[in-house]
Amino acid sequence: MAHKRLRLNFNGTVQGVGFRPHIFRVATSLKLSGFVYNLPDGVLVEIEGPENALNNFITDLKSTLPPAARIDQLDKQEIPSKTQIGTPGKFEILKSQTIGLQQLTIGPDSATCSACLTEMLDPDDRRFGYPFINCTDCGPRLTIINGLPYDRKRTSMAVFPLCQTCQAEYDDPERRRFHAEATACPGCGPKLTLCDNHGLKMEGLEDSDKILKQVRKLLKKGKIIAIKGLGGFHLAVDASSHDAVKTLRQRKHRDGKPFALMVKDIETAETLTHINESEKKLLLSPSRPIVLLNKNEPHNSISQAVAAGLSVYGIMLPYTPLHHLLFAETNPIKLVMTSANLNAEPIAIDNREAQLKLAGIADYFLMHDRDIVVRLDDSVTFVTNHKPQIIRRSRGYVPQSIPLNSKSDEILALGGHLKNCLCLIKGKEAIFSPHIGDLDTPNARDFFHENIALIEKLGLCHPKTIACDLHPDYYSSMVAAKMSKKKVIRVQHHHAHIVSCMADNQISGQVLGLALDGTGLGLDGKIWGGEFLCADQDNFTRLGQLAYFPLPGGEKALIEPWRCALGLMKLADEDGWLKKARQLKCTPKSFSDHELELLLTQTANRPLTSSLGRFFDAVAAILGFSGKTTYEGQAAIELETLATQNQGPEAAGKITDNYLLPWEIIGNSNKDPDTAHYQLNLLPMIENLTRLKIANHANSTLAKLFHSSIVAAIMTFANRLCQEYKLDKIVLSGGCFQNRLLLEGCKNWPDIAATIYCHQQVPTNDGGLALGQALIAAARIKPDQQVVGSR
Secondary structure, three states: OEEEEEEEEEEOOOEOOOOHHHHHHHHHHHHEEEEEEEEEEOOOOOEEEEEHHHHHHHHHHHHHOOOOOOOEEEEEEEOOOOOOOOOOOOOEOOOOOOOOOOOEOOOEEEEEOOHHHHHHOOOOOOOOOOOOOOOOOOOHHHHHHHOOOOOOHEHHHHOOOOOHHHHHHHHHOOOOOOOOOOOOOOOOOOOOEEOOOOOOOOOOOOOHHHHHHHHHHHHHOOOOOOEEEEEEEEEEEEEEOOOOOHHHHHHHHOEEEEHHHHHHHHHHHHHHEEHHHHHHHHHHHOOEEEEEEEEEOOOOOOOOOOOOOOOOEEEEEEOHHHHHHOOOOOOOOOEEEOOOOOOOOOOOOOOOHHHHHOOOOOOEEEEEOOOOOOOOOOOOOEEEEOOOEEEOOOOOOOOOOOEEEEEEEEEEOOOOOOEEEEEEEEEEEEOOOOOOOOOHHHHHHHHHHHHHHHHHHHOOOOOOEEEEEEEOHHHHHHHHOOOOEEEEEEEEEHHHHHHHHHHHHHOOOOOEEEEEEEEEEEEOOEEEEEEEEEEEOOOEEEEEEEEOOOOHHHHHHHHHHHHHHHHHHHHHHHHHHHHHHHHOOOOOOOOOOOHHHHHHHHHHOOEEEEOOOHHHHHHHOOOOOOOOOOOOOHHHHHHHHEEEEEOOOOOOOOOOOOOOOEEEEEOOOOOOOOOOOOEEEOOOHHHHHHHHHHHOOOHHHHHHHHHHHHHHHHHHHHHHHHHHHHHEEEEEEEHHHHHHHHHHHHOOOOOOOEEEOOOOOOOOOOOHHHHHHHHHHHOOOOOOOOOOOOO
């Protein structure tokens, strides 16, 4: 039978995931000869043998990939033979090469695998109880990397020389730890220490087992422990201790935002929440994100201060060996596990940094001596229509690339101001930075610059083109403006949202994009946020919008929803708005009638917004949300929770099941260049909602009615636009689609000819904005224009 020699170039997630030993095992099982080694842009294989064996090699290789590996591209070339035909079966793994085309190949950090867990819990295993056990199928990757290719000498594990036994495992292609770059054992690897909040090491705790027993005791006493994890420190407390949770809130200055929970296993999670099969799969996935799950009935084992006023818990399962060991006892406690930082600051990663910054929060510090190189917050997700939706894309997902439809030049997009995340497009892939967050503080902005350096290191390039938001006052836009040697392309916020979702679904051509969020600068200088755009990667036309309404007090309205409510109520009822507002108790007592009238008179036409996010805030205020929000989206989130609650006692004249609050669609008869072709006027909805509220209908009933009505209004409007402009694809993007009732209502809308798409791998909020920015910039490089779009 004829022999051949092939050269195979693999691109994708093929380094640090057991891909080379997998190739070795498949090749040797088929008695093929050749070699494999890492390149900066992937893995190269030269392999020789009978033609049928070579065909079987490629088939077997693809069908039995390691769990974390992903092949995005395979280039195959037949080359002259180099090995004697009579010497079969010799196959080698060679040292990595550092010269050549450079492309991201490393996978994300991965939760501890079942094989490592079995070893760690086996008293006869040499890694019994070792908090840093890992193999090629699991453990740290991005969080320890200093450079590419991904080899031990380029990670923070380089300072831990392998012992003889570990080295033998590392060198043996038949072993699970062959080239597991983070591998170690109690004799040669990282170690735990426990210190108090003065930095003093706790005495008499000479091994991990004793340290962890002491940590469990401290947690049960209500102490706050800063625990160094995979991508940073967590602050942990006993979730059943109301006093401990309240103390954590006070010290962290986190008044209302919910805390995440970590529980021992899926069975424990099921005692707290309703979990379907898709949610269970996501909880147990190698990414191990926080998953938002519907609460069971109030549970005495969890303090109400964990997630007050919400219908969901954010639950995650242990994802490091240290986490598993913390729960390794009978009836373990359930833990609040929240990022170890002050509000709006990046998560702490360095031991000394943590002790300095968290000394006023944590009582004790559980630390180790393996350096965290890259900060990574926990990812946050939920499931809708049995598919995951990512709210925050970080640990477990980054730096996994997103495949693109077409090749692009290198472009770096700097994202927005809130929920910031960077995106680099290069070739046919998009690489995201870790979640950065809001860019309001100096430390957050330092982290932003940290990530520019990181993403250029991961992409092994220095892009000449920069994309940013149209808003000149966003910090990311100001940074772009100072990059004088780069070509800077500014992109309208909502156009970027739509193109991001298009790329997430790998669709092209014109779509009707529903970009619904809290804020984004429009082409007319107003605040957009309820947009119906005919869009593609190059351009957009504003076919529809929510009718503009004022934001009394400007930016104050972002944290005081009553201002949004009054602005809309005055538009809906010029003469009776103040009396109704007083009846509804949605105005602050500190304001007199005269002051309120003056406020609304002065701000009648400025600033104006079409934001659906602010409209949700207004409805929340009408239905009882009072005071200031303490975190972004709080009023809307609590409104969604209200809509899922059991309906309370009704007033006389029960609302029928098929009743919807009214709205109207208005054409732009005056051809006003500052408005869209059509407007969706929701003032009738406000007028009727206030009437029903004054008539003492239950808040939960009205919240549910509002959600069903807003979905009907949006999709009726969208359907009309699709028919008139002959569009057959609808794309949903923007932060409002984090609301499950809105997302599921729109996605599952019946009797519509268009196909409806929502995000899959990329956040629908501003965390996904940079992908759209980068792709729009790629389309504009040749036209050389700053802003594309029409009203």
